[in-house]
Structure formats: structure tokens, C-alpha cells
Amino acid sequence: MKQKNIRNFSIIAHIDHGKSTLADRILEITGALEKREMVSQVLDSMDLERERGITIKLNAVSLTYSYQNEEYLLNLIDTPGHVDFSYEVSRSLAACEGAVLVVDAAQGIEAQTLANLYLAMAQDLKIIPVINKIDLPNANISKVKEELKRVLGFQEEEILLCSGKTGVGVKELIEAIIRVIPPPKINNDGPLRALIFDSYFDPYKGVVGLIKVEDGILKKKDEILLMANDTSYQVSEIGIHTPKEMQKEELKSGEVGYFCAQIKEISSIQVGDTITHKDYPASTPIHGYQKMKPMVYSGIFPVEPNRYEMLKEAFEKLKLNDAALTIEPETSDALGFGFRVGFLGLLHMDIITTRIEREFSIPVIATSPSVVYKVTLTSGELLLIDSPNKMPEPVKIKKIEEPFIYTNIIVPSEYIGSIMELCQKKRGIYKSLEYIEEKRVNIHYEIPLSEIVYDFFDKLKSYTKGYASFDYELCGYQESHLVKMNILLNGEVVDALSVIIHKDFAYQRGKIIVEKLKELIPRQMFQIPIQAVIGSKVIARENISALRKNVLAKCYGGDVSRKRKLLEKQKEGKKRMKTIGSVDVPQEAFLSILSSEE
Amino acid sequence: MKAVYIHIPFCKSICSYCDFCKVFYYPKWSYAYLKALKEEIDDVYMGEEVQSIYIGGGTPSSLSCKEIDYLFYFIKKFKRASFCEVTFECNLEDITDDLLKVLKKNKVNRLSIGIESFQDQNLCLLGRNHSFQDAKEKMKKIRSYGFSNVNLDLIYAISKESLKMVKDDLRLFLKLKPDHISTYSLMIEPHTILAHQHIKPIQEEIDRKMYDTICATLKRKGYLHYEVSNFAKKGKESRHNLTYWNNEEYYGFGLSASGYLGNVRYTNTKNLFAYLKGNRKGESQILDQKEKMDHEVMLGLRKLKGINVAEFEKKYQIKMSDAYPLTPLLKQKDLTLKKGYLAISDDKIYVMNEILAKMI
Known part of the structure; x- marks a missing residue:
């Protein structure tokens, strides 16, 4: 295969715009899989992914296609379509020269369409816009075309039409990929540089890394160095996925494939890292590596x-x-x-x-999800706090900063008011608003991430009857007036229920939790105060009054066994409870408070 | 020494709260039933001396005097101890000269009458119908026959009942000068008429207030509160019921009757026709040492006096504090230890299940 006949590309789309079905069709047309071998959406291998219609783990498939008497190698690099994995998406895109931007013919541009497109543009990829699902009865091709032209600046003649379901236009799409997307830059000489864009664990081979060779050639048995990790291994196997594994002797510049090196722990291979030769190392790694950080x-x-x-x-x-x-x-x-x-x-x-x-x-x-706070102490020391229980005493804190995000919220324009109301409630800072078309807008706010993890998604759905699409990127830390709120039961802190919260929201949230606990904790032999406190200040309080009756009123001969069973039941109930501050708390109380909001 | 319980499952009317085994009185069945009962006693009774006989139901007084006489005829078989307590349950409306004569003749020495309440609103809900005047006259008649041990049942915490109504019932009950009062907070048991009518129990706070009022009032009037729900004039404690609470053995004869013999707790069939055919077997459970001890704790702590620790330890050959977490419960004042008796603290009797659940 001529290296100039290689095309490395991704398909990017908003959730449910038909990315996986389209990928299946491409696999079928290129003959990678017979129709009878196809399980719908081959690339989404986990049940969970299929069920949610999202792709979590990446895959790369090498396909061959004949076009104008030439053989082409098409490397389809799949990406997860969710903001949680945007770093991984960016590394996958870094392995490509182009991307197919899929937009649903009925839905039009959505928030993730934009988020993914921006990531692709940041990698300087050639974009092929394609309107998918044109077979739908409610497809509105001219409207979606207008959006692509107006908002994203595409030309009429660039836009392709297809249906992953029926296969219409897919062949034309494949040929456009060959025509429009440039081949990778080839540099077979010079020190090896290969980008790791994904990895997975295989019980027999150990960790398998997915790579794109930028410069040089990677061969079997090569001694390699992982540049960020500064560890070296000997390559035991290299190959490509077709999608079945096919072993190869070498991967050359511009090629995409996998390698194994008897690596036991997945954390030893980091996405974004660069592979080079141990004896003849590159001087600089491929740009863009970051250590992955939990949010x-x-x-x-x-x-x-x-x-x-x-x-x-x-x-x-x-x-x-x-x-x-x-x-x-x-x-x-x-x-x-x-x-x-x-x-x-x-x-x-x-x-x-x-x-x-x-x-x-x-x-x-x-327990309630927590973001990572930057806490500056009066001593000047900076702490990263990821749990309310690690928060220092208020007197020692000089300031607390929290991560903010920048939103793309795309909604029909009649919901502008609702969205603004919601974002305002979530401590959002208004940035801008732009019209995607006459009746749809993209609204930009900066909102604390902690508000998003609390209940933003559910609220967004109910505020817009499900019409909003939402995506975000992190936009740095800002100082906020945050406090740690504790819940006390009979005077003792219930550690699982502590939260870090904005001062203005503490009273309301505290009241809700305290009322809920009152409802869920059974009466006991003494009165139980339940309090929400900030430091030593009580902001909400309820009492569970003492139990007044728990007795078998009559107990004669015939009743004994039955009554005994009743007592056993009560005793079993007690066993399932946790004792906090001498109060027996049913597990359901925690479950109920931690699993529902308001 | 054992006790004997005999179940008479017949009633002339069905009370809305009753979850005991009962059927409408029907002479053809009642006679067949007495015959089957006689058979059971002949088969099972081993000839021991008995210290109490309790004839309950249902409504034993729904039987005709002839049938009652026949019943006593065949239970002459029981070897009565010299102090044997013989109780017969009656409905107020069944009390006649004839009945009292038959009972007297057969050496019944204790009557238990299910009055429950005198409040119209309560009687209506319970499916009962009698007046205080009626009760007064019947009581007078009972005393005239020389019955010196009479129990009255009182039910409180009946839906929508007020504390004032309970106080009024107490006043009227006390006017009848019973020797013993059994008082129950209304329990809405599954499969009763009340349960089918979706009657809701009264609020816990009010229930407790009523109980505390009853305890205080009866105590003031010279009744000894000797078990969670039972009050007696001195010496009139129910010997039969103490058998249960002392975890002692007893025979249970008749439809659905329960007994406790050796290591076995058993309950006869609840199917009348099976019983009439002599297929008496119902459920039974063999108790191990631990279960016996648990029963003794669960039942014994119902007595306000409590459990005699030395006797318990002798009987089971184990230190009570090794078998049960007594120390923390004594420390929290859930339990008291006085003169060798372990008891639930008086103010916690009404929440005693909480304490039992920590023990057994």
C-alpha cells in the first residue's frame, strides 16, 4: 500500500445523530464485514454503549477501498461523543487528518456537534459535513443545510447527504473522504514518534496501545521509550484491526495500528504520550499531552x-x-x-x-459528587480538595476557588427565558447568545461545575421539555463564597451527607435534607434532633419525637410463635441500620437522600 | 403441673376487630365439634394435674346450656389441682340464670366478659351492642351466684376515640367493680372486618396518652398493673395467663388452639371440617435451648415484676448476662434489676419491643 493512499479520519456527531450506524455501513461497503456478520453498531462493543447509544471506548479500524483503480487504506478512528471524554477525543482527532461531521437531517446542529467540531478544528482537520438520516419523514434537508452554511461556514457543494440506515450516499461519502481528506504527512526517516490515542486491556496480551506513527517506522521487537512516562519496553506485537486483529511486522509513518509490549497496567500507557526508540529517541514529543485528571x-x-x-x-x-x-x-x-x-x-x-x-x-x-476545589489557606498554602470531609476549618481558609465551565446550550428560541432563569439560579454568568437559525439559539454562560454535577441535566430537561442540547468546556477557576455544610444527628456529624455548597444555597438544601431525614428515620426511644450546620451555626433543624408505642398489646398462648416472628423482623430491621450518634438510621435514608434531589 | 386451654370457635355475631378462629353458631356443628373435642382430649391428655382451665373462643357462651353441661361432663377427666382456676368467657347478652347455674355447678370460678366499651361510637365500630344499664344488672346477677373473680375486657384507641371517652369508659368499668381488667389498644389485624373497611389506627401519641391514663387511673383505684395489658385486685391475677407469661407448659385443645408441651409449640388446624374429621394437625415448631430462652425473655418481661434471674439461670444453666446484653440496657435504664428480678423499666413498658429486639 502506498503511504499516500492512506486516509486517517474520525466521524464526529451529536449523540443519536447516527454516527455508529453510519460507521457500520462504511464497514459493510468496504467489505470489512459481511452483512451477516454485522451486529448492529460493531464499534460500540459494550452493551451499555449500545443501550445508551453512546460510544465510551475508542476503536480504530483499518479498511481497504478501491477508487479509480487505486487501493486506499482508510483508518476510521472512532471517538467517544461525550464531553467527559473530550481529552481522549482530542487525542483521537490528533491522529487524523480529517473528520466527517454528521448532522441529523431532522434535528440539525446540536451542542455536541459544535463541541466536537471545535475540537476537530483545533487539530486543523479537514471537515466533511454530511447530513444523515435523509430517509426520515421529518427530514428537513434545506434547513439543516442553511445551518451548516450560516453557522459553520460550509459551502453548499461541500455538504453531502446520506442515510446510514438505507446506505444511500454512503459510497459517495467514502469517495469524498479519499478525495477531500489529505494523506498523512510521510516521514519514514528520522527518529520514531508515534502518538498513543487509546489503550485497552487484553487478558492474554496485556495492555494494547492504539497508535498513529507520525515519523519513522515502528517494528516488532523494537526497544521503545514512552516519553512522558519515561519507561521503556520491548514491542512484542504490532498489527492493525480490520476490525479483526491482523499482525504486521512494522507500522510506517502515517499508519494507524496497535502495539503490545507485555505491559500489565493500563496506567503505564497514557493517552497522548509519544512512543520513540530507546536508542535513537526523538528530541521532542508530539504536542498536546496532558495527564488525565478526574473532574x-x-x-x-x-x-x-x-x-x-x-x-x-x-x-x-x-x-x-x-x-x-x-x-x-x-x-x-x-x-x-x-x-x-x-x-x-x-x-x-x-x-x-x-x-x-x-x-x-x-x-x-x-455520595454527592464533588468537584476539585482550590483552597488557599491563611498561611498561603494551596490545597486541592475533592471531598467535603477533607475541607479545612473555616478559620484557616483564606479563599476557595471552584472550576467553571463555558456552555453551549442550543434550544428553540422560545426557551431563552427558561434557560436564562435556570442558569441564573445555578450561579451562571451570562456571556453571549447567537442565533443558529431563525428559531434556534446557542446560549453561552459560565457556570460553576459543581452546579452542573448537582442536578443541572435534570433541570435542563424539565425547563425545556427535553428540547435543549448541552455541552461545555472547562474555563478555569473562579473564587466563590463556598461553605461546608454538615448534617448532625443527635449532635454527631453524618459524614456521608456533608457537602460543599454556595453560601446562598445552604439554607434551602439544608432544610430539604433535614426534612427528608425526619421522614425517613424511624422514631426511637429518645428525641432526636437533626440539624444542618455551617461551622457551629445551625441553619435548619427538625426533631424526631421519641417513640411512644411499640408493644404487642395482647400476647397469649396461640400468639407466641407469630409474635416472636414479628420481633425477629424488627430485629432484622435494626441490623440493617447504621448507628450514628446512638441513632439507628436505615440505609434507605442515605440512599434516598443521595439518590434524589429536591 | 400444666394448664389447659379449650377453644370454642362459635359466635352468634362476628366482631369487627376479632382475628381469632370463629364461625357462626350452628347446632349441628356445635354438637359434632364437642364430640371431636372430646376425642382430642382423650387422645392427647396424659393425666397430669392441671392448675388452670381456660375456656375461650369464639364465644363459649354461645353454646346452649345443655352443650356446656356436656362439655364440662367430658372435661371432668382433667385432674384439677385443689386451687384450680377455671375461666369461662362470656358475652354480656348470653348471661342468664341458666348459664350461671350451669357454670356454678361445674365449678367455674372465674368469668371473663368481653364488654370492650360503653361508648356508642366505639360499639358501632366494633360491631357490638350493649348498654351500661344492662352490664350493671348482669354484674349484679353474677355476684348473686357467688362468682368472686370477674374479668372485664376494655378496648381503647379505637379510631376517632377521644381521651375523654376512654376516661368515661374507665369510670363506668370501675362502677361495675370487676376483680380484673384486661385492656387492649385496638389492633387492626389483617383479615378482620376493620381491615377490610380500611380503618386506620389512632395516632401513636394519643394511644400512649390513653394507656398512661388507664394505668394511672386503675392504679389509683387499687388495681395492680401486673402485665402490659392486665390489671387485677390483689390475689386476682389470672393464673392461667401467667402460665403463658412464665413460659410454662399448657395443653391447647380445639380448633386452632395452641399448646406448649416439652420442646414443642403447636397449633391445631384452623379448618373446622378437618378438625371434625379428626385431622387436627396444624403447625408445630420444635424449640432449641436458645429459642426457649428467648420465649421466656419475651414473655417474662411482659410482667411488670419481671423475670426471676436466679430461676432463669438455674433452668437454663447459663448466666443471663452471658446470654443477653444486660449491662448496656441496665445502664440506659431500659431494664431494671430489683430484688433478683429483671424487668423493663415502668416508663418503657409501652416501647418494650425496642428493647426486646436488642435482646433476642
């Missing part, structure tokens, strides 16, 4: 305390394939033994907890 932290505890060991094993297994997951043990008086887990975002957190419950059958409780 959201949560305490994850087994509902049944005796499942702690199982939970530990589950996390270890998940971590094999997920370099972004950080885990450390955490102990809570209220919830027992568990883990403080760092996630890339809420979706990542949701996926991990769901997989633990589903694949490992361990029911878990997650």
Missing part, C-alpha cells in the same frame, strides 16, 4: 457492608481498562468501608456505577 469525585460504598472485598475486585477489574479512573479507600461512619473514586465527569461516574451494579451485581451508594 468529579464521589464516595462509592457497597449497600451491603460485607460486599466491600467484591467491590474492591470490581474496581480493580474496571481499572484494567480505564486509565482515567482513580481509586482510593475511604471510610465513612455512616456508610462503612468504600472508595473515593475520581471520574472524568458525571457520565463516566454513571457508567462506572451502573457497570458495578450490573456486571458485578454489587448494589452501591454514591
